[in-house]
Amino acid sequence: MTQAPDVVAAASGGASLADAVLAGDRRALARALTVVENRPRAAGPLVDALVGRTGRAAITGITGPPGVGKSTLVRALIGELRAVGETVGVICVDPSSTVTSGALLGDRVRMGGHHRDDGVFIRSMASRGQLGGLSAAAFSAALVMDAAGFDHVLVETVGVGQSELEVSGLADAVVLVLMPGSGDAMQFLKAGIMEIPSVIAVNKSDEPGADRFATELRRALAIAHPRSGLPRIVRTNGLTGDGVADLLGALADHRAERDGEEQRARRERALRDQALRGAVDLLRDRLAEAARRDPAVVAALEEVAARRVSPAGVARILADEVTTNGDGEA
Amino acid sequence: MTQAPDVVAAASGGASLADAVLAGDRRALARALTVVENRPRAAGPLVDALVGRTGRAAITGITGPPGVGKSTLVRALIGELRAVGETVGVICVDPSSTVTSGALLGDRVRMGGHHRDDGVFIRSMASRGQLGGLSAAAFSAALVMDAAGFDHVLVETVGVGQSELEVSGLADAVVLVLMPGSGDAMQFLKAGIMEIPSVIAVNKSDEPGADRFATELRRALAIAHPRSGLPRIVRTNGLTGDGVADLLGALADHRAERDGEEQRARRERALRDQALRGAVDLLRDRLAEAARRDPAVVAALEEVAARRVSPAGVARILADEVTTNGDGEA
Numbered sequence: 001m002t003q004a005p006d007v008v009a010a011a012s013g014g015a016s017l018a019d020a021v022l023a024g025d026r027r028a029l030a031r032a033l034t035v036v037e038n039r040p041r042a043a044g045p046l047v048d049a050l051v052g053r054t055g056r057a058a059i060t061g062i063t064g065p066p067g068v069g070k071s072t073l074v075r076a077l078i079g080e081l082r083a084v085g086e087t088v089g090v091i092c093v094d095p096s097s098t099v100t101s102g103a104l105l106g107d108r109v110r111m112g113g114h115h116r117d118d119g120v121f122i123r124s125m126a127s128r129g130q131l132g133g134l135s136a137a138a139f140s141a142a143l144v145m146d147a148a149g150f151d152h153v154l155v156e157t158v159g160v161g162q163s164e165l166e167v168s169g170l171a172d173a174v175v176l177v178l179m180p181g182s183g184d185a186m187q188f189l190k191a192g193i194m195e196i197p198s199v200i201a202v203n204k205s206d207e208p209g210a211d212r213f214a215t216e217l218r219r220a221l222a223i224a225h226p227r228s229g230l231p232r233i234v235r236t237n238g239l240t241g242d243g244v245a246d247l248l249g250a251l252a253d254h255r256a257e258r259d260g261e262e263q264r265a266r267r268e269r270a271l272r273d274q275a276l277r278g279a280v281d282l283l284r285d286r287l288a289e290a291a292r293r294d295p296a297v298v299a300a301l302e303e304v305a306a307r308r309v310s311p312a313g314v315a316r317i318l319a320d321e322v323t324t325n326g327d328g329e330a
Numbered sequence: 331m332t333q334a335p336d337v338v339a340a341a342s343g344g345a346s347l348a349d350a351v352l353a354g355d356r357r358a359l360a361r362a363l364t365v366v367e368n369r370p371r372a373a374g375p376l377v378d379a380l381v382g383r384t385g386r387a388a389i390t391g392i393t394g395p396p397g398v399g400k401s402t403l404v405r406a407l408i409g410e411l412r413a414v415g416e417t418v419g420v421i422c423v424d425p426s427s428t429v430t431s432g433a434l435l436g437d438r439v440r441m442g443g444h445h446r447d448d449g450v451f452i453r454s455m456a457s458r459g460q461l462g463g464l465s466a467a468a469f470s471a472a473l474v475m476d477a478a479g480f481d482h483v484l485v486e487t488v489g490v491g492q493s494e495l496e497v498s499g500l501a502d503a504v505v506l507v508l509m510p511g512s513g514d515a516m517q518f519l520k521a522g523i524m525e526i527p528s529v530i531a532v533n534k535s536d537e538p539g540a541d542r543f544a545t546e547l548r549r550a551l552a553i554a555h556p557r558s559g560l561p562r563i564v565r566t567n568g569l570t571g572d573g574v575a576d577l578l579g580a581l582a583d584h585r586a587e588r589d590g591e592e593q594r595a596r597r598e599r600a601l602r603d604q605a606l607r608g609a610v611d612l613l614r615d616r617l618a619e620a621a622r623r624d625p626a627v628v629a630a631l632e633e634v635a636a637r638r639v640s641p642a643g644v645a646r647i648l649a650d651e652v653t654t655n656g657d658g659e660a
Contacts, residue, residue: 040642047640054637065514066521140642158523184395184514191396193488268635275634276617278645279652283613286649287606304605305598307384310377312370312470315608319616322609 018049021148026118029148033123036140047140050147055267057089057146059170060251062156064177065185069203072238073177073247074156078120080244081152087119089145093138093157094126121150136281139274142170169270172263173198173254175247176231180204180213189217190224197231199250205235205243287322297321348379351478356448359478363453366470377470380477385597387419387476389500390581392486394507395515399533402568403507403577404486408450410574411482417449419475423468423487424456451480466611469604472500499600502593503528503584505577506561510534510543519547520554527561529580535565535573617652627651 017035020028032050036043062077064070071092078088125138138155145153155171176197178185188194202214214233221230232250236243255263290297300317303309347365350358362380366373392407394400401422408418455468468485475483485501506527508515518524532544544563551560562580566573585593620627630647633639 044640044643044646048643051637051640051643065517066523067513067517136642140640143640158521181511181513183397183511187395187397191488193396271634271637271641272621272631274641275631275644275648276614276621278641279617279648280610280614282645282649283617283652284606284610287609287613291602291606301602301605304601307381307601310374310381310470310473311601311604312466312608313374313378313381314605315612316374318605318609319612322613 018046018147021050021144022053024149026121029121029144030123032144033141036144037125037137040136043137043140047143051143054143054146057150057153058251058255059142059146059153059155059172061171061174062154062177063159063174063197065182066158068177068179068182069238070156070158070177073201073203073236073244074154074238076236076238076241076244077154077248079241080248082117082119086151087149088121089148089150089153090120090122091138091141091145091153091155092122092124093135093155094124121145121148136274136278139170169273170267172258172266173251175199175201175251177201177203177236178213178217180207180209182213186217186220190220192224196221196225196228198254199247200231200233201236201243201247202233203236203238205237206240210235283322287318290318290322294321348376348477351380351474352383354479356451359451359474360453362474363471366474367455367467370466373467373470377473381473384473384476387480387483388581388585389472389476389483389485389502391501391504392484392507393489393504393527395512396488398507398509398512399568400486400488400507403531403533403566403574404484404568406566406568406571406574407484407578409571410578412447412449416481417479418451419478419480419483420450420452421468421471421475421483421485422452422454423465423485424454451475451478466604466608469500499603500597502588502596503581505529505531505581507531507533507566508543508547510537510539512543516547516550520550522554526551526555526558528584529577530561530563531566531573531577532563533566533568535567536570540565613652617648620648620652624651 017028017032021032032046035046062070062074074090074092078090081088123141125141138157142153142155174195174197176185176189176194176199178200179202185194189196200217202210202217204210214235218230218233232253234243234247234250236247238244258266287297291301292298297318300309300314300321304311304314347358347362351362362376365376392400392404404420404422408420411418453471455471468487472483472485504525504527506515506519506524506529508530509532515524519526530547532540532547534540544565548560548563562583564573564577564580566577568574588596617627621631622628627648630639630644630651634641634644
């Protein structure tokens with residue numbers, strides 16, 4: 001493997017767009033995000049040209065089930081951060097939406113009062129089937145936002161599963177947004193199926209039972225995870241802005257508690273893991289392609305469908321097949 | 331690719347254990363399930379030797395958030411099926427548990443009154459990190475149970491995400507178990523993030539609000555998914571057995587509605603998809619191994635960690651690397 005020339009060649013391809021992004025050009029930023037979302041091949045060189053200028057932004061994942069008011073809370077967070085002069089880039093990952101990228105109208109609506117403010121940039125990314133692909137695109141988008149110089153990058157994802165954590169792998173902190181009555185999410189936390197977030201925001205704090213829910217959540221987590229450092233639980237109201245400053249305070253505390261070395265190691269691991277996931281995504285794509293075109297793979301899959309050989313039995317043959325044909329000839 | 335000899339050679343390896351499983355030997359079945367869970371390499375030949383005798387069982391996925399009473403409901407289903415003379419194999423997939431396979435005591439406890447009944451066999455599978463690996467093992471386990479001659483195979487999984495659906499990809503029907511107040515799960519269904527199941531069981535039907543919850547669920551689904559065939563919603567009580575016969579009736583209706591061709595196509599697709607997923611799992615393992623040992627891959631990942639190249643930029647190099655070294659030399 002001759003690695004250095006590849007990297008250099010790759011980096012030069014996206015250089016001019018990258019320069020414009022680094023210079024703060026917002027139209028270039030929009031174009032770069034579109035490349036990242038829609039053109040995986042071009043995204044590599046582009047992000048290569050930007051990645052050396054990343055690592056400065058505070059990246060925060062915002063996750064939680066649908067309907068708890070994540071978008072409203074994000075809008076309130078933007079307002080609070082802008083009030084103290086901090087710039088904010090936002091990536092909204094919406095696996096339920098089939099709207100294509102850009103989603104300009106939606107973005108403008110979501111931006112609320114911030115659509116004439118150069119210190120705020122919001123991009124929605126809709127799912128087109130492959131969750132892995134979306135997660136990779138969101139990861140690259142966070143790097144692009146970071147390189148564009150925003151003080152804060154917020155990555156909003158829907159869900160309580162594992163794929164959401166991949167998206168926020170780059171994040172220094174993850175806020176799980178719940179609301180009074182988020183019973184299933186509490187069960188997932190208790191059962192250890194959901195990773196414990198950095199901070200839990202109990203949103204819609206004006207709804208009945210908010211106090212009791214926060215108390216129950218605290219108690220349930222203390223019993224279920226007696227030895228782990230528990231998240232700070234903050235009551236918020238995205239509509240009125242109540243508690244939003246507290247949430248930012250909790251996030252600042254969280255960053256302060258983690259020393260520089262730990263932070264750096266965590267970020268390096270996230271970058272390495274994402275590279276490996278990206279490679280797996282590519283191999284998956286090659287395999288899907290082979291399943292359509294490669295006669296040997298098509299025949300092997302027919303054997304499986306006819307129950308003459310097991311899925312596990314044929315998997316190794318398929319892996320070797322894509323391995324033999326994937327490189328060199330292409 | 332010379333495929334036939336591979337398959338034949340593979341099939342002969344697991345033949346004697348397979349013969350015992352096919353003959354109804356329950357100790358052999360237990361051993362076969364352990365192979366499937368703990369020895370992925372040996373699992374291929376074993377399941378190859380069994381897969382020709384699968385396709386007879388009615389396979390049903392049972393999923394839902396923790397705490398809704400899935401296990402109790404499964405026990406009630408077993409009782410109801412045994413009462414009419416049907417045999418039942420159960421696979422409990424528990425990603426939150428770190429208990430190693432077999433989990434004999436737990437299984438016996440879960441079996442309730444059925445632990446001396448040869449017509450019932452229950453196996454728990456605990457997660458050991460890799461969710462992909464667990465899902466593949468559960469899929470193979472369902473095939474083994476099918477080959478062992480059970481009329482019904484129930485695959486119980488915790489969750490409301492996408493990985494649970496992989497596990498139940500082989501299933502002819504999926505029951506989503508909820509309870510009154512499963513607010514987040516309802517939100518996931520409405521948002522289209524959770525796939526619509528074949529049947530929804532509103533369990534713990536004696537809890538206050540069960541009627542209202544079922545009505546709201548029905549209404550929310552009708553509004554959110556106006557054009558899709560909506561699942562039948564059945565109220566159940568796993569503890570008393572109320573509604574369990576209705577649930578079985580709904581499942582039987584579901585099977586009857588789907589014609590033989592559609593059923594067969596669905597099962598063939600599930601087998602093909604699982605083979606491809608298994609190949610991706612293998613490639614992921616090879617890549618993880620390379621990330622530990624292959625100097626070129628280690629160096630590439632260092633470049634990523636140092637932000638000299640982007641994760642997306644290096645992914646292609648990594649994919650090609652595992653591609654070159656994976657086969658032939660091994």
